[in-house]
Amino acid sequence: MPTFTTNQWVVLFLVLLLGWLLGLISRSGSAKWRRAYEAERDARIEENREHAAALETANARVAELERARPVTAPTVAPVAAPVATAATLDLTRDDLGRIRGIGAPGEKRLNEVGVYRYADLANLSSANETALEEKLGADPGYIDQEKWREQAALLADGKIDEHRATYG
Numbered sequence: 001m002p003t004f005t006t007n008q009w010v011v012l013f014l015v016l017l018l019g020w021l022l023g024l025i026s027r028s029g030s031a032k033w034r035r036a037y038e039a040e041r042d043a044r045i046e047e048n049r050e051h052a053a054a055l056e057t058a059n060a061r062v063a064e065l066e067r068a069r070p071v072t073a074p075t076v077a078p079v080a081a082p083v084a085t086a087a088t089l090d091l092t093r094d095d096l097g098r099i100r101g102i103g104a105p106g107e108k109r110l111n112e113v114g115v116y117r118y119a120d121l122a123n124l125s126s127a128n129e130t131a132l133e134e135k136l137g138a139d140p141g142y143i144d145q146e147k148w149r150e151q152a153a154l155l156a157d158g159k160i161d162e163h164r165a166t167y168g
Helices: 006-068 103-112 118-122 126-136 142-146 148-156 160-167
Strands: none
Touching (some): 103 126, 118 148, 148 160
């Protein structure tokens, strides 16, 4: 069994004494922090109560205004939408995704702005081309660079093989 020397006993005693003193010091500071924490917690609880009261007041005011609002009847009868007939309804759309530089996402965006047929693209004027590029968010000159009008003209004329050979 090992025996301690006097110096080892003194060092052990000093370490224990130092630990005890540090524990006392840290406990006295914790009361200060605890009081600060409790004060902050109480302030937030009070703030939440005030917010809930303001919200309740606002909801009561909204309910009061809704009760006081006069009920109005529609003054104009709704008009029925015109009925489409076989002569006025044309559901044919060209596959604009075949044109290089458009693809499926581009076709969807073109349809959203009202372009459905090859002829719509083939007959674009310069001003309409610029406006279409702006609507699609394309770079200026993109339609001319990708030759959409030329491709659309070939496809509109049914020259699919020539389009494939020229534009891939």
